[in-house]
Amino acid sequence: MISVAIMGHGVVGSGVAEILTTHKQKLFASIGEEIYVKHILDLREFPDSPLADRFTKDFNDILNDREVRVVVEVMGGLNPAYDFVKKCLKSGKSVVTSNKELVAAHGAELLQIAKDENVNFLFEASVGGGIPIIRPISQCLVANIVDEIAGILNGTTNFILTKMIEDGMQFDAALKLAQDLGFAERNPAADIEGHDACRKICILASLAFGKHVYPNFVHTEGITEITLEDVKYAEAYNCVIKLIGRVKRLDDGKIDIIVAPMFVPNKSQLANIDYEFNGIMVRGDCTGDVVFYGKGAGKLPTASAVVADVVDCCKHLKTRKFLFWADGNGDNILPYEESVTAMYIRANTTFELAQEVFGCIDKIEKADSPEGEIAFVTAQLPYGEIIEKIAALESRGAKVISKIRIGDL
Structure with missing residues (x-):
């Protein structure tokens, strides 16, 4: 016994x-x-x-x-x-x-x-x-070099975004429904501000890449600024909005890690993971993409x-399983300003001015767009450069309403 x-x-x-x-x-x-x-x-x-x-x-x-x-x-x-x-x-x-x-x-x-x-x-x-994920990474996929892990790591935010996408609910109404159904806490900050997903991607990154990643090293954004209008623009761009925790191994040995809402293409395996379900994609050099799916809580x-x-x-009472990573100080993490991404931007401006500031952009056409409002997707650029261009656009009289990363998942 x-x-x-x-x-x-x-x-x-x-x-x-x-x-x-x-x-x-x-x-x-x-x-x-x-x-x-x-x-x-x-x-x-x-x-x-x-x-x-x-x-x-x-x-x-x-x-x-x-x-x-x-x-x-x-x-x-x-x-x-x-x-x-x-x-x-x-x-x-x-x-x-x-x-x-x-x-x-x-x-x-x-x-x-x-x-x-x-x-x-x-x-x-x-x-x-x-959902089994620690053991598969540490044992079943041990022969792989993990190139990337990306996932929907928080069921509360996924439920809220699903109700916005499928039922056209505003954020506040979807959050209240999640609370009424027991999917969200009375104080939902840890979920909707991205902290819960951040802790989880930190654990996965530490396991996959061998050095501890502390949450304060990770640029984290939640879903509180996502609007129904953004959801509709995503649909027009053949995408859905999901809160994604993601870490990628770079050629120089550093890792690019972030938690943020992203436009996820409809063709992605993560796009159809809805309601309180979670999905985690692990990309190994031998296996390719492996996806783990199920209820992330309960x-x-x-x-x-x-x-x-x-x-x-x-x-294993008399033996220790080999599950280990070293401590870390953040020196293996790419500064988030240097992370390269394409960005969806919604603004009150003209397409010509946006093109003049950002160069090559892809306009998103939506039939019921308000007069004077445009939405477009930038080329892939370092995030810091995108922020500088947004500031330049606003200095010329534009008002940027929202910005969301494009996830190439």
Whole structure:
């Protein structure tokens, strides 16, 4: 029998406890031993839970219990999760987490501690919820040199954009619907401002390219400025708007990483991933494009990924799985101003003036465009140069209403 502890009994934590207790035979068949939930840490009372006798409010009950070999962290946030996880690893316990904020902020340090203590720190559920992505990159695609990872990494924003695209809803109405349906938090900032997607692409970039990428290194934009008019111009250009997290390996060894809304061509495999679903494309030099698709959140999908890591830890109690990246200081990241992109621009100006400033541009024709408004797509240019040209356009009397990157996905 292998004893485990769960820290946190919220949506995911209760799902983990449920799977570990209701799927005992399936899990026993996988590892040849019973997985026993010995402690559940939470400050709240759960008298009606079938595991009511396992609850504790004292972290030390877990830390000092030598029988507990694997600890599940599903508390979320950094405090006290970071301190608790660090202490568990240093005490020789393997840790499984779904906490993307923790991994994005402290992944390199915690992986180093796990290596030093010959234990495991696994986090499959931190990026795609129930979508397998960490293990496929670290194991199934290990023979590939990863050239690029791009994806729809946040189900809340994808739901909002889908309602704008398919039902013609304005942003605020689509956000309220997402909140009413439980897809968005009461405070949706982490989702709609891009921070959640940023943490996830940081984890994927760190894994794929071997050096920790901290969120503050990554230029991040959300979807709060996207309007229904932009959605319609995208449709006229045979595209849809998606919030994309993307990282590309450059010829000089640096990486180009960003989180931003993008025009995604209808022919792209990511274009038809709608509502609360996520999709992650990994481009390897041997496999080409491989796409992982599914629900990126939810109680049981996320809990199933956590339990898979628990099983992995139970199979490797005396050995450490090789999952590791070094610390990073941002010196391998291309400054976002140098990132080359084409840009959709909507402005109150004339096509002739826009062409004079930007050179070769592609006009987007839309039947119901307001008088005096144009939309066009620039040639591929460094982002900093595009910003300079926008400033030059505005200095000549134009008003730029919106700008969105064109994703060559």
